[in-house]
Amino acid sequence: MVKNKKIAIIGAGISGLSCAYWLNKQGAQVTVYEKNTRPGGSIITKKIDGYLVDLGPNSTLETSQVLSALINEIGLKNEKIYANEVASNRYVLKNNTLHAIPMSAQLFLKTKLFSVKAKLRLLKEPFIKPTDGQDISLADFVRYRLGNEFLDYAINPFVAGVYAGDPKTLSTEAAFPKLYNLEQKYGSFIKGAIKGARERKKRNEVAKDRAKLFAFKNGMQCFTDRLSELLKDKVQTNSTISSLKKTGNSYTLLVEKEGQKEKVSFDRIVLCTPAWALKDLLEELAPEQAAKLQHIRYPAVNVVFTGFHKKDIKRKLDGFGFLVPEVEQKKILGSIWSSTIFPGRAPKDYVAFTTFVGGTRNPEIAGLDDTALLKLVQDDINTIVGLRGQPSFTRIKRWEKAIPQYTMGYQKYQKMFSLLEEQIPGLYFAGNFRRGISVGDSVLCAHETVEKMNESIE
Ligand SMILES: Cc1cc2nc3c(=O)[nH]c(=O)nc-3n(C[C@H](O)[C@H](O)[C@H](O)COP(=O)(O)OP(=O)(O)OC[C@H]3O[C@@H](n4cnc5c(N)ncnc54)[C@H](O)[C@@H]3O)c2cc1C
Numbered sequence: 001m002v003k004n005k006k007i008a009i010i011g012a013g014i015s016g017l018s019c020a021y022w023l024n025k026q027g028a029q030v031t032v033y034e035k036n037t038r039p040g041g042s043i044i045t046k047k048i049d050g051y052l053v054d055l056g057p058n059s060t061l062e063t064s065q066v067l068s069a070l071i072n073e074i075g076l077k078n079e080k081i082y083a084n085e086v087a088s089n090r091y092v093l094k095n096n097t098l099h100a101i102p103m104s105a106q107l108f109l110k111t112k113l114f115s116v117k118a119k120l121r122l123l124k125e126p127f128i129k130p131t132d133g134q135d136i137s138l139a140d141f142v143r144y145r146l147g148n149e150f151l152d153y154a155i156n157p158f159v160a161g162v163y164a165g166d167p168k169t170l171s172t173e174a175a176f177p178k179l180y181n182l183e184q185k186y187g188s189f190i191k192g193a194i195k196g197a198r199e200r201k202k203r204n205e206v207a208k209d210r211a212k213l214f215a216f217k218n219g220m221q222c223f224t225d226r227l228s229e230l231l232k233d234k235v236q237t238n239s240t241i242s243s244l245k246k247t248g249n250s251y252t253l254l255v256e257k258e259g260q261k262e263k264v265s266f267d268r269i270v271l272c273t274p275a276w277a278l279k280d281l282l283e284e285l286a287p288e289q290a291a292k293l294q295h296i297r298y299p300a301v302n303v304v305f306t307g308f309h310k311k312d313i314k315r316k317l318d319g320f321g322f323l324v325p326e327v328e329q330k331k332i333l334g335s336i337w338s339s340t341i342f343p344g345r346a347p348k349d350y351v352a353f354t355t356f357v358g359g360t361r362n363p364e365i366a367g368l369d370d371t372a373l374l375k376l377v378q379d380d381i382n383t384i385v386g387l388r389g390q391p392s393f394t395r396i397k398r399w400e401k402a403i404p405q406y407t408m409g410y411q412k413y414q415k416m417f418s419l420l421e422e423q424i425p426g427l428y429f430a431g432n433f434r435r436g437i438s439v440g441d442s443v444l445c446a447h448e449t450v451e452k453m454n455e456s457i458e
Contacts, residue, residue, distance in 0.1 A: 002453050003027035008253055008266040010241045010281065013041025014439055015431045016272030017227040017235070018070060019446040023270075024231060026454070031264075032231060033255060035240035039228040042402075042432075043439070045219025048395065050347030052219050053305045055397035058336055058354060059083065059215040060439040066447045067440045074226050076216065083213040087341040089319030092157050093328050096383060100319070101154070118149035126188040133184065135408055138167035138176060145189065157323035160333040163437065164301045164359030165405050166326075174410035215342050220439070244269065244281045251426065268426045270449060274298065275404055275413070275433035285424055289416055296413060296433060298401035300366035302357045304377045305338075307350050307393030314386025317351055322384065330383075331365055331376040332357050350392065353381060360405065370396055404433045421452070428453060 005028050009016045012034035020032045032039070042056040062068055071080060091098035092113055099113040109119065125145055136144075138159065142151045151167065159167045163175065173180045179189070186192030216222035228235045236257070243254040251269050255262045271278060275296045282290035320341055323334035335355040339346040346352040355377045358366030365376070374394055381387060417429045430449040432442045 001456070002268070002450070004029065005267040006265070007031075007268040007270065007453075008033060008241075008251070008264070009270045009272055010253075011041065011272035011274075011277075011431070012036075012039035012224070012228065012235055012237070013272060013431070013442070014043060014224055014227075015442045015446045016041075016270070017224055017231070018443050019270050019272060019430050019449055020231055020234065021070070021074070021227050022447065022450040023453070024234065026450075028268075030231070030234050031266075032235045033239040033241050033253070034235065034237045037237055039235050039237060040221055040224040042399070043220045043224045044397065045221035046395065047219075049307075049393055050350070051305070051307050051352060051393055051395075052345050053352075053395050054215070054220050054338070054354070055303050055305070055395070056399075057220050057439050058338060059213050059220070059341065061211040062214055063211045063438075063440045064444055067443045070443060070447075071223070074230060076222065076226055079216045079218065079222055080214050081217050081342055083215075083320070083341050084343075086318050087213065087320040091319055091322035092153055093322055093324045093330065093384060094153060095328075098315075098322050098384065113153055114149055118147055121147035122150065126190045128188065130183050130187045135174075135411065136172050137408055138170045138172045141172040141180075141183075142167065145183065152327050153325050156327070157325045157334065160326070160359060160361060161323045161356075163403055163405060164299055164333060164356060164361075165403070166360045169360065169405065169407045171406055171408045171410050174414065175406035213341075217344060223439075242280060243284060245284050246424065246426075249426065268428065268453065270428045270430055270453075272430050272446075274401065274431065276401055278429075282420075285427065286420055289420060292416070293413065296410075297360070297405040297407060298403065299360045299363055299405065300358045301333075301399045301402035302366050302373060303397045303399070304355045304357060304373060305393075305395040305397075306353050306355065306374075306377065306381070306391040307346050308353070308387065308391050309389065310349050310351055312387055312389035313351055314388065317385070321353075324380075326361055330380050331362065332380045333359055333361060335377075335381060335384075355381065359402075366398070403437050406437075425456070 002023055007023055007028045007030050009020045009032040012032045016032055020030045024030045044055040046053045090101045102108040102111045128145055142155045155167050159165050182189055182192035186195055238257055240256045241253050242256050245252045251266045253264050255264055275293050278293050279290045317337040317340045321336035324330045333356040335353045338352040338354045421428055428449050430446045435441055435445045
C-alpha cells in the first residue's frame with residue numbers, strides 16, 4: 001500500500017514524474033528530487049525564432065492504454081497530435097539514393113532496397129529452425145533468419161535510429177523482446193506475423209507495430225511540464241541526491257541543494273535516474289551491484305537541428321525522414337524531417353531537419369566541435385537531399401550519455417533490479433534501463449512499479 005506513505009522519487013524525467021503522479025493520486029506523500037534546474041530529463045523542447053525544436057525525443061508510439069489514459073487524464077488530449085500521413089514513408093539510404101521502406105508485399109517485390117537474392121532469401125524464413133533460446137545478438141539473429149542484406153539495409157539503420165546502437169552488440173531478447181518472442185512462440189517471424197494477426201483479430205486487438213506515432217502541438221516537453229505542474233512544489237529541482245542509507249524500515253537521503261546539505265527520511269524510495277547515476281545511490285545498500293551497473297553503456301549522441309528555406313531544398317521532404325545503414329559510410333545516423341511530420345515545427349516557407357550524429361557507430365564524431373559537426377551534417381544532407389543554401393537556423397544538443405544499450409547479457413541487469421527490489425524492501429527502480437527505452441516504455445515501467453508498490457503488504 002502507498003496511501004499516506006512518505007515516498008521519495010529520485011529523477012524527474014518522464015519515469016519519475018509519471019510514477020509521482022500516480023503515487024500522489026493514490027494518497028502518498030511524494031517528493032521528486034531532480035538535480036537539474038528543470039524537470040523533464042531527456043525530454044527538452046525549445047521554441048526559438050519560429051522553430052519548435054525537440055532536442056530529445058521527437059515523438060513516441062501510442063503503444064499502450066496506460067500511456068493514452070495518462071495523457072487524457074492530465075488534460076493533454078487536445079494537445080496530442082498524430083503524425084502526418086505522409087510520415088508513413090520512411091526512407092533508407094542505399095548508394096546515395098533514398099528508398100522507401102516497403103510497407104506491403106507488393107511494394108516489397110518492387111523495391112530496389114533489396115536485391116532479388118535477398119527477397120528470395122526472405123521466403124526461406126518460415127522453414128528455418130528457431131534459435132536455441134540462448135542469448136543471441138540481433139545481428140546474428142537477423143543474419144540467421146533473414147540474411148545479410150536484410151541486416152544491413154533494414155535492421156542496422158533501424159537500430160541506429162532507435163538505440164543509436166549496433167545490432168552486433170544488442171541482445172535480441174533484451175532489446176527487441178517482441179521480435180524474439182515471435183520466433184520463440186511461432187518458430188518464425190513470417191508464421192508469427194500471420195498467426196499473430198489472426199489471433200489479434202479474434203481478440204479485437206491492434207498490433208503493436210501498427211501503433212500510431214504522436215507528439216504534442218507544443219513539443220514533447222509539454223508532457224513532463226504538465227505532470228510537474230500538477231505535482232506543484234512536490235517536484236524539487238536543483239536537488240541532487242548524493243547518498244542513500246537504510247535504517248530499519250526507513251530510508252535517509254542526503255539532499256544537496258544550492259550548496260546546502262540536508263538529510264530527509266522516507267518510507268519508500270523510487271530510483272528513476274539513468275542507470276549510470278545509480279552507482280553513488282546504491283553504494284551503501286548494494287555496493288557490488290552498484291559497481292556492475294557501471295558497465296551499462298550509454299553512447300554519446302548529438303542532436304543537430306537545422307532549418308532551411310524551402311527553396312534551398314532540392315528534394316521533396318515527403319516522409320518521416322531517412323536512416324543511414326552503416327555500410328553506406330556516411331557520418332550521420334539519420335535525419336528526421338520534423339516539419340513534414342508535425343505542424344508548427346518550422347516557420348512558414350521553412351523546413352526543419354533533426355539529424356542524429358554519434359552513437360555506438362561513430363563515438364569519435366560526437367566529440368567534434370560545433371563548426372565541424374554542422375559541416376558534416378550539412379555535407380551529408382546535401383549529398384542525400386540536395387541543398388542550395390545554408391541553414392537559416394541551427395541548434396545543437398550534446399547528450400554525453402544518451403540511451404542505455406541493452407547489450408548481450410543485459411538480462412542480468414534486468415534480473416538484478418527485480419532481485420534488489422525483493423532483497424531491499426521499500427526500494428524500487430523505474431526508468432528506461434528496465435523494460436524498454438522509449439517514452440511509452442518508460443511510462444509503462446513507472447506504472448508497473450506503482451502497481452508493485454501497491455501490492456506490497458508493508
Ligand atoms: C537524443 C534522444 C532521442 C530520443 N528519441 C526518442 C524518441 O523519438 N521517442 C521515444 O519514445 N524515445 C526517445 N528517446 C528515449 C526517451 O526519451 C528516454 O528513454 C526517456 O525520456 C527516459 O526517461 P527517464 O525518466 O527514464 O530518464 P531521464 O529522462 O534520463 O531522467 C532521469 C532524471 O534523473 C535525474 N538525476 C540523475 N541523477 C540524479 C540524482 N543523483 N539526484 C537527482 N536527480 C538525478 C536527471 O537529471 C534526469 O532528469 C530519446 C532519447 C534521447 C537521449
